[in-house]
Amino acid sequence: MSAFAYRDGDLYCEGVPLAHLAMEVGEPLYVYSLDEVERRYRPYADAFPDALVCYAYKANSSLALCAWLHRLGAGADVVSGGELRVAQAAGVPGHRTVFNGNGKSDAEIALALEGDVLSINADAVEELERIAAIAERLGRRAPVSIRVNPGVDPHTHRHIATGVTSSQFGVAIAEAEDAYAQLASFPSLAAVGIHCHIGSQITQLGPFVETVDLLADLARRLLRQGYPLRLLDVGGGLGIDYGRWQGADPDASHSPLTPTALADALLPRVRDLGLRLLLEPGRSLVAPAGVLLGQVLHLKRGADTTRVVLDTGMNALIRPSLYEAYHAILPVRAAPTAMTVDVVGPNCESSDVVGRGRALPALASGDVIAIMDSGAYGYALASNYNSRPRPAEVVVRGERWWITREAETWDGLLHGQRLPSV
Ligand SMILES: Cc1ncc(COP(=O)(O)O)c(C=O)c1O
CATH class of the missing domain: 2.40.37.10 (Lyase, Ornithine Decarboxylase; Chain A, domain 1)
Structure with missing residues (x-):
């Protein structure tokens, strides 16, 4: 329907x-249908009852839709000061907001800290030093997750494949433990989680499963080493069937993944970790x-x-x-x-x-x-x-x-x- x-x-x-x-x-x-947004959001909330579903504002940061998703129970995934302002205007509290992005300005980092976001997701070890300096200046301890690049091919358009080794996003998974050691060396930073996002318009389950297995292994190692992690953020990326209306583009007409299929595959793999799962769907909620x-x-x-x-x-x-x-x-x-x-x-x-x-x-x-x-x-x-x-x-x-x-x-x-x- x-x-x-x-x-x-x-x-x-x-x-x-x-x-x-x-x-x-x-x-x-x-023109946007609020009921359709709700129909797309509910399966996430039902399939992941203990997770925080942070709507990815980059998909559509129009205030009316963001406020509607907040009313439905979604948190916010923002990547800029502008998106954070929209989340705040929509009424989303900081503790339901994650701040992503591979190039955050000092002013944006300060805004995120002052807004008490749940996690600032650092894209590079070089960014940790900047976040630490700003947190110190503000007299705060910054909650930080590191965006890990698992080197997994999401089988989507190359412009929206972000978890492949050649992409500019995140810290290669092989270097992740070193990155957490660096994070721990800054007194003004607290390691709160692991973040990942492998791409967009993904229509196969395999890349998600492969990614989550890699992230779960990393999380187990970090937890054993004593990092006080609380969050496992697996990003967004579920595709939709753009071809369903008429003579379809064969590449887009695969039956899209559902949140239920994703939950069935992912939840058993991460249950033992005791971490709070975060998801960052954008397209599948509003496209x-x-x-x-x-x-x-x-x-x-x-x-x-x-x-x-x-x-x-x-x-x-x-x-x-x-x-x-x-x-x-x-x-x-x-x-x-x-x-x-x-x-x-x-x-x-x-x-x-x-x-x-x-x-x-x-x-x-x-x-x-x-x-x-x-x-x-x-x-x-x-x-x-x-x-x-x-x-x-x-x-x-x-x-x-x-x-x-x-x-x-x-x-x-x-x-x-x-x-x-x-
Ligand atoms: C970090 C991050 N999270 C979530 C999303 C949302 O992805 P999608 O709209 O495919 O669900 C993106 C999109 O590129 C992203 O970069």
Whole structure:
């Protein structure tokens, strides 16, 4: 069951026709279903009843969604001062927040310490010294986990594979014990856990199992050596089935892993450690809960290809351009398939292609389409490229809806800019 479905020819988000939202608010527009977020969160909470599920804000740090996930019981995984501020504004207490990232500024480390986060996850031994100095200056003891790179291939797009040996993230597992020894040498640091995140859009159980076995071995060794660890953070990464709507991208159409399958495989492997498990899912919670609505500007007929030109593209949703990611494109008014087209954005880049070779109805200027599964790494990666304002955001619950973020404006883009007095 999905929050997005056709009823009498209209594509709905829960009880609200998307065409109605497009008319009332205007496109481009992000629309999110709160019920879908809840449907995606509950299986995690049920499968991991003793774990802290920290929603990865990088997937979508829109305040409305973060506050909703907090209300559902999720903690926060943040990677910047900005994301920490959103978590605080959403009401997430520090003790349910982890601070990640491979390049934290001094100001961000101080903000995390002052916000009493559960753990600062250090990405490198070189970072420990910086965290220690800031903690000392603030008269605090920083709770630190080390991000361990297990050297496991998650079988996903190379841009989102982070646990492989060649990635820039974490401390190689072979060097992890030395890193904990260094951590212990700083009086202003306390070793509280082990962190890991092997990648995103993972659709196989094997890489998680391999990783957790390696982490559990490391944890046993560190616990034997007397480190007072409390946390085992296995990161996020569960994939979703982007291909489920229509003629699927074969790489994306594997049946996605469920939190239950993950729990069944992982929990028996870590139970004896006595550590609190943390998870950091992002995509699997919010991607299927969001769509990006765009308007057809016109059709451009070429010798070989007809192109549908939209009013939105890589500026609002960069995944297709960045990763050649597949997103289904559906008309908000159902009609029989009539043409095979490339759907392109309005930006001056040949990579601004939202979808190639798509079977769609006979679209015309002014028609509205929905780019499906855009709730994760959509708005969060949107830019002002070509000086285009970012779209508005709407959340839907049942038959009610709210504009939770106004669209940016052309004038707004000039805000804060000044001419030099040359
Ligand atoms: C450290 C960390 N945790 C969690 C996530 C969330 O991953 P996903 O959205 O695939 O669940 C990411 C994403 O890259 C990450 O880098």
